[in-house]
Amino acid sequence: MADALITPSASDGTAPPAGRPLLEVSDLTVSFRTDDGAVQAVRGVDFSIEPGKVLAIVGESGSGKSVTAMSILKLLPPSATVEGTITFDGEDLLAAKASRMRQVRGGEIAMIFQDPLTALNPVYKVGHQIIEMIQVHRKISKADARKRAIEMLDLVGIPQPDKRVDQYTHEFSGGMRQRAMIAMALSCDPKLIIADEPTTALDVTVQAQVLEVLVDLAERLNTAVVLITHDLGVVAGMADRITVMYAGRMVEGGTVDDVFDATAHPYTAGLLSSLPRLDGDVDEPLVPIGGQPPSMLNPPSGCSFHPRCKWASEAAGCMSVVPPTVEHLSGHVAACHRADELIAAGLLTRGATGNPGDDTSGQAAARAQAAGTATPVAVTSPREASAASAVPLLQAIDVEKRFLGPRIGVLGLSRSTVKAVSGVSFTLERGETLGVVGESGCGKSTLGRVLMRLLPSTGGQVLLAGDDVADLEKQDKRKFRSRVQMVFQDPYASLNPRMTIGEALAEPFLIHQGKNRAASRAEVSELLRVVGLSPEHAGRYPHEFSGGQRQRVGIARALAVEPELIVLDEPVSALDVSIQAGVVNLLRKLQEERGMAYFFIAHDLSVVRHISDRVAVMYLGKIVEIGTREQIYKEARHPYTRALMSAVPIPDPALERVRQRIILEGDVPSPINPPSGCHFRTRCWKATEICEVEEPELTGDASHSFACHHPVETPVQIGAALPT
Amino acid sequence: MDLTTPPGHPGEPITTGAQELVNVGGHATTSEGEQGVAELAGLEGGLGGDGAGGEPVDLDASLYDVGPSRSLAADAWRRFRRNRLAMFGLLLVAFLLLVAIVGPFVVKDPLSQRGLSRERPTNQHWFGTDRLGRDVFARVVYGVRLSLFIGFVATAVETLIGIVVGAIAGWFRGWSDTILMRFVDILLGIPYFVLALVMVTIIGKGLAAVIITLAITAWLQTARTVRAGFLQVRELEYVEAAKAIGVPTKRIIIRHVLPNVFQPVIVLVAVGIGSAILAEAALSFLGVGISDPTPSLGLMVAQAQTEVTTSFYLLFFPAMGIVITVLGFLLVGDGLRDALDVKDI
Amino acid sequence: MASFLIRRTLQLLLVLWGGATILFVLFFVISGNPAERMASGGGSRNPPASVVKNLEVRFGLDKSKPEQYKDYFSGVLTGDFKESFRTREPVLDIAKAKAPTSFRLAFWAVIIEATVGIGGGMLSARRRNSIGDYVTTIGAVVASAIPVFVLAYLIKQVTGVYAFQHDWPQWARFPTRGLGSDQWFLGVIPRGDTWKALVQPAFVLASVSTAILARITRTSMLETMRLDHVRTARAKGLNEKKVMRRHVLRNAMIPVITVLGIDFGTMVGAAVLTETVFNLGGLGSQIVAAAKDRDIYVVLGLTLIVTFVYGVASLLVDLSYAYFNPRVRLGDD
Secondary structure: OOOOOOOOOHHHOOOOOOOOOOEEEEEEEEEEEEOOEEEEEEEEEEEEEOOOOEEEEEOOOOOOHHHHHHHHOOOOOOOEEEEEEEEEOOEEHHHOOHHHHHHHHHHOEEEEOOOHHHHOOOOOEHHHHHHHHHHHHOOOOHHHHHHHHHHHHHHOOOOOHHHHOOOEHHHOOHHHHHHHHHHHHHOOOOOEEEEEOOOOOOOHHHHHHHHHHHHHHHHHOOOEEEEEEOOHHHHHHHOOEEEEEEOOEEEEEEEHHHHHHOOOOHHHHHHHHHOOOOOOOOOOOOOOOOOOOOOOOOOOOOOOOHHHOOOOOOOOOOOOOOOOOEEEEOOEEEOOOOHHHHHHOOOOOOOOOOOOOOOOHHHHHHHHHHHHHOOOOOOOOHHHHHOOOOOOOEEEEEEEEEEEEEEEOOOOOEEEEEEEEEEEEEEEOOOOEEEEEOOOOOOHHHHHHHHOOOOOOOEEEEEEOOEEHHHHHHHOHHHHHHHEEEEOOOOOOOOOOOOOHHHHHHHHHHHHHOOOOOOOHHHHHHHHHHOOOOHHHHHOOHHHOOHHHHHHHHHHHHHOOOOOEEEEEOOOOOOOHHHHHHHHHHHHHHHHHHOOEEEEEEOOHHHHHHHOOEEEEEEOOEEEEEEEHHHHHHHOOOHHHHHHHHHOOOOOHHHHHHOOOOOOOOOOOOOOOOOOOOHHHHHOOOOOHHHHHOOOOOEEOOOOEEOOOOOOOOOOOOOOOOOO | OOOOOOOOOOOOOOOOHHHHHHOOOOOOOOOOOOHHHHHHOOHHHOOOOOOOOOOOOOHHHHHHOOOOOOOHHHHHHHHHHHOHHHHHHHHHHHHHHHHHHHHHHHOOOOOOOOOOOOOOOOOOOOOOEOOOOOEHHHHHHHHHHHHHHHHHHHHHHHHHHHHHHHHHHHHHOHHHHHHHHHHHHHHHOOOHHHHHHHHHHHHOOOHHHHHHHHHHHHHHHHHHHHHHHHHHHOOOHHHHHHHHHOOOHHHHHHHHHHHHHHHHHHHHHHHHHHHHHHHHHHHHHHOOOOOOOOOOHHHHHHHHHHHOOOOHHHHHHHHHHHHHHHHHHHHHHHHHHHHOOOOOO | OHHHHHHHHHHHHHHHHHHHHHHHHHHHHOOOOHHHHHHHOOOOOOOOHHHHHHHHHHOOOOOOHHHHHHHHHHHHHOOOOOEOOOOOOEHHHHHHHHHHHHHHHHHHHHHHHHHHHHHHHHHHHHOOOOHHHHHHHHHHHHHHHOOHHHHHHHHHHHHHHHHHHOOOOHHHOOOOOOOOOOEEEOOOEEEOOHHHHHHHHHHHHHHHHHHHHHHHHHHHHHHHHOOHHHHHHHHOOOOHHHHHHHHHHHHHHHHHHHHHHHHHHHHHHHOHHHHHHOOOOOHHHHHHHHHHHOOHHHHHHHHHHHHHHHHHHHHHHHHHHHHHOHHHHOOOO
């Protein structure tokens, strides 16, 4: 990795190294006119990129990173005002005429958007859309353009490109659509590609493929890439340089290694330490960045990050003076008043941000024990004391859930069935956390809803403390509802927008204890306090809260009935990284205090690792592997588990650089028509004939079992190539 | 910026366009338009605790910060108030209500035939008199009153039917849904006005018949809208959350689903009153609605048609009565549609 | 595609059959003795018993209801809709006589609606918040608030009365009743002076739907313009004209086409007010006349025919979907 891939911005006064930057953005500001006044989405950003390099712009929602990207190609709506300079290949783009901009767009700078489904026009064939682009920029015949389109599709790894070129977007899977977008972006040999969260909408195994295609091609074609993302893990493996944005400003910029290993801004340091990782010490609690994302309508004075910064001080001017961008090392800049002090004190290096006096050490020990011995954690709650300890809290036996699928036949009279969940068995002990991971369509959320009896099962049994849930529900639905609760994925959809927070939290007390709102006021206040909110919030409506706050309200609602089990359906996946850690920590703390069991559904293996005692991996409706956390993360046997782990990016540039990946082919098949035999065989590098005909059973011992004809024998080594 | 942002560019002031640009997260289901700006600006975080003084900042305290309290209804009203056309419509409706309530105490007896036949507008008879010497001003006031009465009652009845049918179909789905919605499809398969004529043929003429006809033909749209709302809302996580807590079905429907499918219904009510008034006028005009001597605006227009060349005012005033009434409700409906961010109606 | 077509056709048949059954029940089962109501003609309360008896025999109303139902619908399937009890003219003949006028009027009204409505909506959307946009928007609301019959009289008053009184040039004077010489080329193109008689009712009939269509077009365009794929089209370097034509218009036209098709279906049978004011004998005004006379078989028969036309129009709309929307064409419904 070359050191000076980016020229420090002009304000730093250092002379630019050899090689003219391809794109240079300086002092960029973007503001939008709104009914509530002007909103400054971007407030001074400088960066540059050299030909053939990868620059990552990292930030959370509202940081202004996408607006920055759009402003380069001048794709912002007319309500936006852009100031500063954007120099591309020596040309001032902000001053460029519309006709010139049209040549630049697609021809010299191409763009890839987040959601490939909506970014492509559904009424035209995919090929047509690529041909259209080629013909704008190249004076070639339609037949030649078509040939080029097929070549490009082939290049990005779309099978049967000559057939695919004539298909519509809805006939493509998510990963293929994004490949097609990449093909389109590369079709006119641009010098620069701007990729705006190109893999956020994709599953993790597909994300790995798509990123590989993008970076590999960009390198071969010597195309520079501006990669916009919120995922530091992705950045670590791919980027040469990083610009970190917060509240519309650049807070830090430099080479990947500098930013990760010699962090110079408290925000970057906070992001890094709040990130759950696949490697590293799992018992060390995540360190969240406190507070809430800033309001851009009324941004904080001085340093935008000061309200959330541990080290903000009046004396240093954090509250009143906007920090200048200062170069710390050659080409490594940060905008922090106290950066020098903090770096010197070693406070910004990873691991140092943790609070040593944290009272989670006891918990960690308990968890380590639980994980190691696979015996239930002996947390006693009043309810459990009376229950027979031999009976597990929750037992699923051969649970199956079928849905009616699409109509079949000309008349559509009959319908296919889709097995969303089939033959799933597991046990969950009191106070234990079972993490369930899998990609979209694997049936993990459906399973959660079946356990909750929000969906009736179509086969098998679910036993709660030994009693069949189906019977339980018939007899005393309300009792059952007070024992099992759920926290939902989308904090924006999981609260009724027309009920105040207080009303929503009082409802469980009304249902289960017959208390009206006035009578349950004290309990509601206590619940809000427990999840870290203020009792005064009871009168507010959900839309007045941020995502993280709403998710806390959702947790409080589940706690109200003092359940024995909480089903958590991707509780943090919709939250910003800096907020996630706080919620994960809250969940851990609550479990420690109250001893309930968690059924934790997630697609993110690193989050699951931080909260689970045991982990189940699902693929197309089945559990393919289940075991203790140690077993799964250290010696997973199923190839799919290995592939999943391998696909997770790790925010560590040194590791990512040497790391080899298992790249699975294709997308997750449709559950409507799953492959015969082992469902995973179509994407498995170990598949043989037997996998095609015989469906593997779960085998292994009581604590660790897996369903594979050819299980992997070697222990997990993060960064290793295909295991055998 | 100037040249690259052509006139046709999606210029909905920032609320949606820019929101997408700035946002990463999957905030899919926020329905209020204003939300866009809030998300754009990262506003949800509220004030973010600016200007906090002391050296050790209590970080978790910022969890306590939320924006200024405002309900969704207040937001909608704020948007409605900013819409000048809608406010004009509201003014018209208020004025007509005033006319309908106060008017009868002020004007002459609309059935009295004591004026001269076809007298042009004078100080005595502001809108002139008709062929029988009845005061047109009084008849228009009573006509507006009747129009409003029919509009309100017919719309109230149809909305009720529509909500009940739509709620049953949308909540229970399955057979009841299939049967009810097929029935709605079948009735919608007959052109609206023809269906109204058929109903009038069967029920007969008169006030009650007109109201029943209008209600029976108009509930179909409401039912469809409510059903669509139910089908959508019942799948949302907060309804699942209510089920998970054990909230009884009745309470889920009333407290969790109904309030959240109401916005389009409110728009339908406003527009529906306007269309009911228009339809009544048309039926009466054709001679199958309200009959003489009851002062219906449509009927008055019909009666004026033979005299329109000589006494234009006989046509003009009742016609203006209809136009203003209907316009008022349509403008209010439009304003509500924008303020509540309702689509597809 | 094929399965989509077949499903839609079956659905249409179901709707038609259901509609016919509901109408039959309304007319013959729940509303008292139909013969008596016919005989009363909407007027005198107590028609002579002999007349009622006569009608019952003539129309087979003395049979049981299921038999009447079977009778009537087996007739309908062979094109026999019974006859008017007044004029003894078969209902199908009445329909045949009235239909051409209705179709021609609807045809031209839809053409006006499509040109003015789509054009206005597009302009309005492209020049958002311009004066033209406001004029279109306000014009659309006002136009939908003016009853058709009032608009018709206002127009007649100007071109048919005022123009003649004030010696306007010949071309500015329009007949206000009937269809003039009623001559047509290829069935729909007016010949001779027929266009003069046609143009006013066509505009009046189109007025409200044009206003509504303009608004739908505007909304649809604005919604489409902010979709992601339009941004992609710009990012590809397409010029604004191409972005509009290829990526906005085509996607935005899907709901617009639906409305146009449905409007045509409606206008054929329900142009009652326009037909009445301009004295054009069409299907709609015939239904009103029959309804006033309680001429039940005419009302029922014409309603069925009108419903059929409406149903076919919506079927055609669905077919056009297949052209505009590949998801439908490829049976991924």
